[in-house]
């Protein structure tokens with residue numbers, strides 16, 4: 001299959017996940033194109049299936065991802081597609097945090113009108129060493145509230161790569177059956 005992966009990121013974790021998915025799909029002998037939403041991404045038109053990912057910052061997905069979906073909505077809803085959401089809330093394991101992030105996803109899909117065949121919640125990363133003073137302080141407060149790491153001298157990655165592999169293969173299999 002010819003697959004397209006589109007992503008939006010601020011600190012790079014969603015890019016890392018998107019490239020990991022690319023490797024999983026190439027390993028399964030698919031043809032893959034990958035693009036950042038801020039770098040003139042291609043239309044989904046020429047592809048058999050598409051994966052779109054975005055991180056959450058201050059309860060919102062990346063604006064460029066939203067623009068991409070709105071621009072290509074008709075094409076998107078005609079091919080098998082999946083949305084991967086990257087956030088810290090799902091790393092907490094707390095039910096109310098999971099519900100909150102799922103609501104952000106549901107509202108986003110409703111607002112855009114996009115109907116992906118599959119969606120998934122992926123835990124991102126805390127990159128304390130890359131944040132400026134203010135961001136580091138805010139993230140430390142949020143992380144503490146969620147029972148996460150507060151030692152700001154290092155970074156933390158919560159992404160479960162086995163789950164990402166399973167999701168990606170599962171999507172490719174389902175999309176192959178449909179296209």
Ligand SMILES: Cc1cc2nc3c(=O)[nH]c(=O)nc-3n(C[C@H](O)[C@H](O)[C@H](O)COP(=O)(O)O)c2cc1C
Pocket residue numbers: 008009010011012013014015055056057058059060086087088089090101123124125126127135139
């Ligand atoms: C300023 C800031 C705000 C954030 N806001 C949220 C949030 O509202 N909810 C959440 O679950 N995670 C939040 N996060 C965590 C990010 O989703 C997480 O760090 C993710 O790995 C970022 O992915 P990216 O590097 O692809 O942008 C925030 C992170 C930062 C730095």
